[in-house]
Amino acid sequence: MDYEKVMLTYLKADKKRIAHTYGVKQRALELGKKYQADLEVLTISAYFHDITKLLTLKEHQKLINDDLLFQSLEPFMYHAYSAYQLAKQLNITNVKILEAIKYHLWGKIKMSLETKIICVSDFSEATRKHESAKLVYELSLKDLDLAYLKTLEETIDYLNKKGLKPHQEQIKTFNYYKEAYGTSKKDLSEY
Numbered sequence: 001m002d003y004e005k006v007m008l009t010y011l012k013a014d015k016k017r018i019a020h021t022y023g024v025k026q027r028a029l030e031l032g033k034k035y036q037a038d039l040e041v042l043t044i045s046a047y048f049h050d051i052t053k054l055l056t057l058k059e060h061q062k063l064i065n066d067d068l069l070f071q072s073l074e075p076f077m078y079h080a081y082s083a084y085q086l087a088k089q090l091n092i093t094n095v096k097i098l099e100a101i102k103y104h105l106w107g108k109i110k111m112s113l114e115t116k117i118i119c120v121s122d123f124s125e126a127t128r129k130h131e132s133a134k135l136v137y138e139l140s141l142k143d144l145d146l147a148y149l150k151t152l153e154e155t156i157d158y159l160n161k162k163g164l165k166p167h168q169e170q171i172k173t174f175n176y177y178k179e180a181y182g183t184s185k186k187d188l189s190e191y
């Protein structure tokens with residue numbers, strides 16, 4: 001199946017989202033080569049990560065098809081879970097691709113290298129113009145783990161500032177990696 005074509009069909013009404021998707025792909029491949037990740041996994045994950053962004057609430061709910069799960073999600077999370085279900089419906093079975101799509105918002109405890117790269121690329125791809133995107137990109141060329149941690153920190157910060165509640169799993173994941181990467185004593189802004 002031509003996954004690029006599928007992505008273009010789903011996102012055709014939103015040129016910016018398409019540009020963002022290609023930006024994620026480009027960034028992910030750059031980091032994937034540097035850190036020896038699976039480039040095919042990264043390509044397909046990039047195409048799918050925001051593929052359901054334009055769906056209605058009802059369409060998300062139908063794809064997710066799990067009322068309990070649906071209710072536990074914040075609205076900003078719907079698209080990751082519906083994209084994951086859509087990928088499965090389109091016969092994507094590669095567990096790394098499915099993980100990267102579902103967890104692209106903030107990763108997860110014990111994730112693959114590819115998921116980490118997608119998270120960092122989503123935040124720092126070239127069409128993202130904010131200062132922290134540039135910072136995360138530069139950091140990712142030196143230390144992917146710290147770039148990922150910075151991504152989490154900035155995302156949580158952003159949600160708080162907008163009055164949106166970070167998900168408790170997001171906070172848990174952030175605390176886990178803060179501990180795991182031993183940066184609690186380091187000031188990330190030094191990088």
Ligand SMILES: [Fe+2]
Binds near residue numbers: 049050079080104105
């Ligand atoms: Fe997304």
Ligand SMILES: [Fe+2]
Binds near residue numbers: 020024049050122
């Ligand atoms: Fe995205």
